[in-house]
Amino acid sequence: MSNDGGPSMLVLTGPNYSGKSVYLKQVALIVFMAHVGSFVPAESAKIGLTDKILSRVTTRETASRAQSGFMIDLQQISLALRLATRRSLLIIDEFGKGTDASDGAGLACAVMEHLLSLGSERPKVIGATHFHGKISC
Amino acid sequence: MGLLKSRPTLAFGNLEVKVDTEKSQVDDQITYLYKYRIGC
Numbered sequence: 001m002s003n004d005g006g007p008s009m010l011v012l013t014g015p016n017y018s019g020k021s022v023y024l025k026q027v028a029l030i031v032f033m034a035h036v037g038s039f040v041p042a043e044s045a046k047i048g049l050t051d052k053i054l055s056r057v058t059t060r061e062t063a064s065r066a067q068s069g070f071m072i073d074l075q076q077i078s079l080a081l082r083l084a085t086r087r088s089l090l091i092i093d094e095f096g097k098g099t100d101a102s103d104g105a106g107l108a109c110a111v112m113e114h115l116l117s118l119g120s121e122r123p124k125v126i127g128a129t130h131f132h133g134k135i136s137c
Numbered sequence: 138m139g140l141l142k143s144r145p146t147l148a149f150g151n152l153e154v155k156v157d158t159e160k161s162q163v164d165d166q167i168t169y170l171y172k173y174r175i176g177c
Binding site for chain 1: 139140144150
């Protein structure tokens with residue numbers, strides 16, 4: 001993915017257990033490994049300088065805080081949206097899962113629309129969604 | 138049609154699966170190929 005006219009956002013679809021989350025985590029790990037000077041598991045890789053790897057992957061629900069899984073999801077995405085720069089990598093896994101399907105799809109779509117609307121300041125985004133048909137074609 | 142409209146800055150991808158509806162056991166009907174494909 002590049003900022004020079006090419007896609008900066010990838011929306012991944014696929015059924016449960018098809019490997020969407022693993023794909024997302026693998027990209028984040030490869031970017032991290034490249035930045036610490038490690039080899040990466042690829043024949044060749046071109047990885048841009050990345051200032052932050054932001055993720056909304058697992059929802060850590062806890063009984064010790066009065067927050068629902070959905071609230072935690074929203075807080076994570078809110079933080080990611082505030083911190084993301086044009087050099088950031090944002091990993092979004094199944095955002096909108098913790099609420100009604102159409103509300104969730106609408107929310108996920110709105111976040112992606114917002115990120116795409118940032119123009120030259122848009123971060124690199126990989127999002128996995130189970131809202132196939134609602135969000136994508 | 139999806140909510141997210143196609144544009145040059147947005148790419149769609151999917152992880153391929155093989156579906157065989159002829160198989161009698163539900164567990165055998167779907168094979169996860171773990172192959173990334175461009176498009177939706």
